[in-house]
Amino acid sequence: MSRIVLEAEERAQVAALADEVLSGVEVWDPLQLVDDVTGLAERLPLRLREFLVHSRISESDITVISGLPVDEELVPTPIGWDLAAKTGAGQREELVLLLCGAVLGDPFGWATQQDGRVVHDVCPAPGMEKSLTSASSEVALSLHTEDVHHPCRGDYVSLFCLRNPDAVGTTFVRIGALDLPPDTRRTLAEQRFRFYPDDSHVGAVLNALDGNEPADARVTDREYDPGSAIFGPAERPYLRFDVDFMSGADDDAEHAIRTAVDCFARSVERVVLAPGDAVFVDNYRVVHGREPFVPRYDGKDRWLKRLNLIRDIRRLYAISDTRSRIIA
Ligand SMILES: O=C(O)CCC(=O)C(=O)O
Ligand SMILES: [Fe+2]
Known part of the structure; x- marks a missing residue:
């Protein structure tokens, strides 16, 4: 894990940049600003930018920035993301995350997730306590690759903590720390797995099917080409895994999934995010949960x-009919 702790002066510089940008915006819509944030991020403190660029080039598994500004008069935590969306809660924090994230990659979203918003809210919602x-x-929340089903899933999923009063941990397993039996590793590297949209993608499952099938029809093989769970350079491989939303093509492949889950349990690490911490999880090298x-x-x-x-x-534009940062 690589971590930078911002000095008070650097925190003030980030806050001033965010305030200046926000003061020039009439209606806050991250999608309108998203083409500009990469340029604006040039004005982040130099030490922070160098840290993030180094993380990107070295493919750091877990990158943490501590000491980012959080509004001292932060509004109460919204009860569910849809209320957050309606009230526009935490705008400066959204911008701070966009500015830092833009040094690592290009922001994008999903039409099927949180109403197509670019920046999401992660907060507990009534009725969803036991959801996936x-x-x-x-x-x-079991260890997963974010948006495991999609070829344009993020290179990073980033989380900026505004509140965490009970010190709830974000869990993760780095593929580099995994001690998989060689035959399991071999099986996981073969194209014997299918990956499905998770339950946060409203309608995604049904859209991909007829519309007449039950929700668990995702375990049919249609629409989802087989792929491997481990791929890329042998000396520094990538991982694609979500036990709740993948299946093996045969008994051996299913067995490999279960063996991997057991191995995850032995290699799990955790980070407790505090207000002002942003974590950037390399979604190709790390599975995460909560x-x-x-x-x-x-x-x-x-x-x-x-x-x-x-x-x-452009990886996203190249597979779309429209030039949009929101995957349909
Ligand atoms: O709440 C967390 O710490 C992680 C949640 C998560 O997996 C996500 O929002 O993608
Ligand atoms: Fe996640």
């Missing part, structure tokens, strides 16, 4: 802003 989405609380916690729904709940980053937005 980031709005859950009472159950652990520990369970008891939601409060009193305005003091854990609250993160989330941003997906791809190293080159």
Whole structure:
């Protein structure tokens, strides 16, 4: 894990940049600003930019910035992301995350996720406590690659912590720390797996199917080409894994999935994000999750802003009919 702790002066510089940008914006819409943030990020403190560029080039597994500015008069944690979207809560924090993230990659979003917003809210929502989405609380969010089903999934998923009063941990496993049996590793590297949209993608499953099938019809093989769970350079491989949204083509492949899950449990690490911490998880080298916690729904709940980053937005344009940062 590489971490930078900002000095008070650097924090003030980031806050001043964000305030200046916000003062020139009439209606806050990150999508309108997203083409500008890469240029604006040139004005982040030099030490921070150098740190982030180094993280990108060295493919740092987990990159943490501590000491980013969080509004001292931050509004109460919204009860669910849709309320956050409606009220526009935490705008300066969204911009700070966009500015830092733009040094690592190009921001993008999903039409099927959180109403197509570029910056997401991660906070517990009533009724979702046991769901397989980031709005859950009472159950652990199992270790996963973000948006495992898609060829243009993020190179990074980034999370900026606004509140975390119960010190709930974000969990992760680095492929470099995984001690997989050689036959499991070999199987995982073969094109014997299918990956499906997770439950945060509204309608994604049904869109890909007829519309007449039950939701668990995702375990049919249609629409999802087989791929491997481990790929890329042998000396520094990449990982694609989400036990809840993948399947093996045969018994051996299913067995390899279960063996990998057991190995994850032995290699799991955690980071407890504090307000002002942003973590950038390399989505090709690391699977991440979250520990369970008891939601409060009193305005003091854990609250993160989330941003997906791809190293080159043209990978996305190249598979689309429209030049949009929002994947349809
Ligand atoms: O809440 C966390 O720490 C991680 C949640 C998560 O996996 C996500 O938002 O993608
Ligand atoms: Fe995630």
